[in-house]
Amino acid sequence: MKFALIRERKNPPDRRVVLSPVQAAQLEHAFAKAELLIEPSQVRIFPDSSYTQAGLQVAEDITEADVMIGVKEVPVDALIPGKKYFFFSHTIKKQPYNRDLLCAILDKKIELYDHETIVNESNMRLIGFGRYAGLVGAYNAFRALGLKDNLFKLPKVDDLADFDAVKTQLELIRTELPPVNIVITGSGKVSGGIKEILELLHIHELTPKEFLQLGQFQNNQTVFTQLDVDDYYTRKDGLTPTKTECYNNPELLESDFMKFAAVADILITGHFYGDGAPYFFTREDMKSENFNISLVADVSCDINGPIACTLRASTIADPLYGYDPSSEKEVAFNTPGSIAVMAVDNLPCELPKDASEGFGEMFLEHVFPAFFNDDADGILERAKMTTKDGTLTERFSYLEDYVNEPKTRF
Numbered sequence: 001m002k003f004a005l006i007r008e009r010k011n012p013p014d015r016r017v018v019l020s021p022v023q024a025a026q027l028e029h030a031f032a033k034a035e036l037l038i039e040p041s042q043v044r045i046f047p048d049s050s051y052t053q054a055g056l057q058v059a060e061d062i063t064e065a066d067v068m069i070g071v072k073e074v075p076v077d078a079l080i081p082g083k084k085y086f087f088f089s090h091t092i093k094k095q096p097y098n099r100d101l102l103c104a105i106l107d108k109k110i111e112l113y114d115h116e117t118i119v120n121e122s123n124m125r126l127i128g129f130g131r132y133a134g135l136v137g138a139y140n141a142f143r144a145l146g147l148k149d150n151l152f153k154l155p156k157v158d159d160l161a162d163f164d165a166v167k168t169q170l171e172l173i174r175t176e177l178p179p180v181n182i183v184i185t186g187s188g189k190v191s192g193g194i195k196e197i198l199e200l201l202h203i204h205e206l207t208p209k210e211f212l213q214l215g216q217f218q219n220n221q222t223v224f225t226q227l228d229v230d231d232y233y234t235r236k237d238g239l240t241p242t243k244t245e246c247y248n249n250p251e252l253l254e255s256d257f258m259k260f261a262a263v264a265d266i267l268i269t270g271h272f273y274g275d276g277a278p279y280f281f282t283r284e285d286m287k288s289e290n291f292n293i294s295l296v297a298d299v300s301c302d303i304n305g306p307i308a309c310t311l312r313a314s315t316i317a318d319p320l321y322g323y324d325p326s327s328e329k330e331v332a333f334n335t336p337g338s339i340a341v342m343a344v345d346n347l348p349c350e351l352p353k354d355a356s357e358g359f360g361e362m363f364l365e366h367v368f369p370a371f372f373n374d375d376a377d378g379i380l381e382r383a384k385m386t387t388k389d390g391t392l393t394e395r396f397s398y399l400e401d402y403v404n405e406p407k408t409r410f
């Protein structure tokens with residue numbers, strides 16, 4: 001079986017890759033029948049020479065490979081018909097901007113395996129960059145705090161070599177943190193990354209109940225609490241929802257977040273927001289005297305949705321903006337009375353080396369073995385979105401109306 005690590009072609013350039021040179025060499029050692037080609041790249045975090053030095057073949061012509069492996073969407077004209085492809089296609093939620101891409105994949109009779117669709121039997125995602133989004137998002141929250149209140153100046157993660165350098169910077173500001181109350185949301189990979197940063201800063205964790213009691217007295221240490229779905233949602237009928245209801249029955253729910261917003265200074269999000277679920281807080285809620293949050297690092301980053309001040313995604317180059325609750329408009333991030341917002345939607349790109357290595361580990365563990373054990377765990381079968389006959393698989397048949405909308409078809 002011949003695999004190719006393809007070059008990223010999207011703009012802005014993405015430096016991540018699915019296997020580091022060391023991991024690429026491991027693949028060929030682990031599976032005697034695996035061969036790997038590396039398509040050259042000027043932007044990849046690991047230079048072509050590092051793959052050559054690891055004993056791999058760097059080749060401009062990769063057409064002989066059966067399986068093409070990348071990170072971001074592949075432009076339509078670079079898709080080679082009849083191949084298997086792995087990349088993030090951003091089509092499973094019927095994203096309008098990638099409809100033509102999925103149509104082209106069907107027309108070119110490509111078998112698409114989206115990284116997001118690689119799940120175990122319980123439908124839990126097995127690979128992703130979430131941890132790195134959490135790490136960078138939480139760091140960016142403290143960077144914003146330092147800039148907003150003139151406390152300290154942290155460099156951008158993008159300007160640091162790797163996660164070890166990030167840890168060194170955090171150590172420098174650890175004792176300079178003011179006594180702020182931090183809320184984090186979610187319980188998945190992103191929130192795991194956020195928590196790692198808070199733990200590196202030795203920030204004390206409280207239960208949601210203990211956190212709410214802070215409202216009654218002056219707190220003199222930096223603390224955080226982690227909220228899961230059943231903490232920030234309640235049932236309209238006053239009963240406590242189960243987690244399953246929170247995921248599957250959004251019509252039963254209403255937000256219970258404002259009691260936390262009254263106590264928190266900083267919000268760092270890592271939740272998944274399900275379609276039709278209540279908003280955490282609205283623009284009206286943000287006008288309330290009880291809304292105490294002055295800084296939001298919205299890693300979840302749903303635009304004009306559950307976190308009302310996230311008006312747009314921001315960029316690695318310019319990560320911060322401000323939200324003025326009275327005018328409901330964007331202002332400079334350090335405008336007095338405004339809420340500073342960090343809503344970068346490609347955070348893992350700021351840690352390309354660590355993110356690539358972490359992703360590679362998961363890919364080596366969960367995906368490559370499936371090619372050599374007849375897909376014993378059903379990984380490939382569940383992940384496959386399109387077939388070599390140009391049709392959607394059963395699991396993704398709900399995309400039929402999306403790809404058949406009248407408009408361009410390749």
Ligand SMILES: NC(=O)c1ccc[n+]([C@@H]2O[C@H](COP(=O)([O-])OP(=O)(O)OC[C@H]3O[C@@H](n4cnc5c(N)ncnc54)[C@H](O)[C@@H]3O)[C@@H](O)[C@H]2O)c1
Pocket residue numbers: 125128129130131133186187188189190191229246247248270271272273274275277298299300301343344345346347348
């Ligand atoms: N800003 C960025 O660069 C960036 C990068 C990666 C991920 N993200 C976003 O962060 C969010 C979390 O990602 P993750 O990797 O931690 O996901 P995850 O799958 O690891 O965790 C999601 C959590 O949400 C829960 N959940 C699942 N379905 C839910 C539903 N319908 N309603 C409420 N909760 C539900 C899960 O139990 C889990 O605890 C996602 O919205 C993702 O798009 C942002």
